Amino acid sequence: MYTLYIANKTYSSWSLRPWALMRALNIPFQEKVVNFEAPSNWASFRQFNPAGKVPCLHDGETIVWDSLGITEFLADRHPGVWPSEDKAKIWARCAAAEMHSGFSNLRGVCPMHVGLRIHIDAIPEGVKSDLARISELWSEGLDKFGGPFLAGDRFTAIDAFFAPVIFRIQTYGLPVNAKAGAYVQHMLQQAPIQQWQQEALNESWSEVSHEEAAKAAGRLIDDLRKK
Secondary structure (H helix, E strand, O other): OEEEEEOOOOOOHHHHHHHHHHHHOOOOEEEEEOOOOOOOOHHHHOOOOOOOOOOEEEEOOEEEEOHHHHHHHHHOOOOOOOOOOHHHHHHHHHHHHHHHHOOHHHHHHOOOOOOEEEEOOOOOHHHHHHHHHHHHHHHHHHHHHOOOEOOEOOOOHHHHHHHHHHHHHHHHOOOOOHHHHHHHHHHHOOHHHHHHHHHHHOOOOOOHHHHHHHHOOOEEEEEOOOO
């Protein structure tokens, strides 16, 4: 069985991607959560990943790191990771690559935090630009391939890649167009997303720098975590 190393569900956007994908496709794996540490995760994460990061997948002696690398590894071994239709597959891979390397303004200003609700009084222009591109991209996929998922009628890797954005939109109340907003609500009803959210809310451990980074984005409205 695979072993998937991840960090705390409250914060770890990169870990969410392969975790949600494997849950959605019913690919069995053993989950190992390794807490973020201040000031550096390097020593603890290096115990299972030479790159010192999460996520990391172990398949026996084989070590697969980076969420995109894990996705392609799984695609070689399991059906359904990417859409089966060529045009949808090409679009999904390009959109996933754009997410993997882009949207730095959104990432920087609005780090993933599942438990908090924060209001941003004045959204920075760079974040607005990223959100406009996300709305455009999601609308394109939904229109081209019929929804309700980004590349068709089932959850695939492209939905997993944008799952952290779903939580960012929810946490910070970020504006997207109507079609993208409906997709957000649809994703929040999916079993893997609900499971991740509930387990994040039940985490008893927190890390100061992640907490401060999220709260720096705006005005704290609520903390939904188990007290």
